[in-house]
Amino acid sequence: MKLGSYEVKLEKKAKVTGWEAATISLLAILIGLALVGLIFRQAGVNPLTGYRAMFSYGFLNEFGLPLTINRSIFILLCTCAFIIPMRAGLWNIGMAGQLYGGALGAFGVALAFGARESQNPTVAPGFLIALMMLGALLGGAVVGAIPGFLKGRFNTNEIVVTMMLNSIVFWLVAYMIKEGGPFMGGGGEGQGFTLSQSIRPPTALGGPFTIPLALGLAGLLYFMFAKATLGYQIKAFGLSPSAAKYAGISPQNVTLLVFILGGAIAGLAGYHYFAAVPGVSKIPLNYGDFGDLSFYGIICGLISMGNPLVAIPFALLFGGLTNGGRFVQGQLQLGYGIDYALLGILMITLVAFQYFYRNTVVWKKMEREQ
């Protein structure tokens, strides 16, 4: 293509540098936000006003900011759950099912030790909190292990299996908390039982203790991929499964392991929002919304190119945008679900922009022809 005295060409490239990736990601986010701006316009709201309202509620408001942080930590955990298989070249889009599994694990433990509201647990509360977290890790890991095992053993497509599991575990939760299920709460509203006061976990600096935990986990994962043998094995397998095999890495084990780790972390996300965030303390009626929110983990993982530390600011951004979006849709009388629209549009823009990871735009000054 010719533009003035320049020739513009697309060339294939083998490797992306960090700066290129950052530019591509930033451009994709900006284009995504601009497209959502069209939705604002269409609803009769000036996009700048809309975004200003979203950001100021999401990041500057004393009620909005804690909500943003809780959501961001949830998204960060889902991102980590996505990143670990991603570094091994595998797609985990089953964070929804895995976090439901984690919630079932945690609340199952609570129920087993009599920790319903207005009851006192039969073991020490601190011990039970630790047990519940273990239950969440285990619940998520079990759901994650299924696609990992099937992929490793039979090479069954992990994307389709994780999508199916999202539906399966969704209905399992419905069974547990609705219509007389074992986790049903009082009042017959179709939500889970509320945790007894004594095992609502401690807070650190006013927020749930899962905040420092998640940040620490992201740091640990970064270290694992940068320095540890396991991280090296996962990366090697991701770059070339067949070469990794010759280096003595078992494809079956790596595949199973990354999905178990990812699933366990997604399970922790379920524990974080349903058990540790103040004011929830149950599997709520709208638990499916959190499954939907977990898909921001894919976006965050793609943008940060699998780097858990880079993912932190993006998780914060999307936590604030979705939280602010929910707020402005009421305030500015937009339709419901601007956060969903944002999710869909960002996802497709990022997928389209993957093209520029493989190709590069070359500008060449042409010789003047006399």
Added chain:
Amino acid sequence: MWEFAARSLDAATVFTIAALGELIGQRSGILNVGIEGVMLFGATLGFIVAKNTGDYLLGFVAAIAIGGLIAALHGFLSITLGGDQVVNGMGIWILGFGLTAYIGYSYTGPLGMERLPDVAGLSPFFFLAIGLVILTWWVFSKTSLGLQIRSAGENPSVTEVSGINVTRTRYLSVVVSGMLMGLAGAIYSLDYNPVWSVNFLLGWGFIALALVFFSLWNPFILLGGSILFGTLWQFSLNPQLILPSVLSRYIWRTVPFIITIAVLVLMSTKWFSSRWGAAKPEALGLPRKDE
């Protein structure tokens, strides 16, 4: 009992038409795992247009058009940009799921129009579905267009050399495939279950996707599989009618998805692929390397 059978066939109609769409795209070599998203677009837009205009026909036309358009987007990402088809499909699904949640929310609730007339107690679309199954079989096994599409899915390089424009053939198949998915979505939202709510397809698109693998790319097996899954789904809605107090209905809801996983696993075994593996389009899901 007749009522149950009729409703099962109604459900099977949606599965058949959506899965036929997927089958046509896959025969040309393009895998679209975003079928649920395309169906959500068709279902939502069809619902909105029909409700606003009071005209079913316009609703179906809108659904078919948006289905073709969204599938063309998948085609652009997969054929022209040459990206990973599974990743693109996932993007299409989340786009459909997110955007239709926003677009449709103010239409939450029943359609509020007179129901479409029955034909012999069945949805008229059931007969359309059977017609489409036969038509698809005929096109693929008896016409040169069908041969052209199939060869684009088996060996695009050789097809190209033999003078067929693979890119054009694939675009054609993908757009037709999306139109059928959009139509299937609208049949769901205007005929089978005319009540809009967020993400109301509940994974039907994924079941349709699995049905294509299950069918070994044969339209008649696909029809049989759709009837099986339609019956299963209908049963899972009210299991107490047939098996009183055997498991909760929520547990039954998981059954179609569990069977889907089982089918996928079966298909990926060596035992299976050494016997029936040849049915799969050879170049399915692979980006073109010969450019």
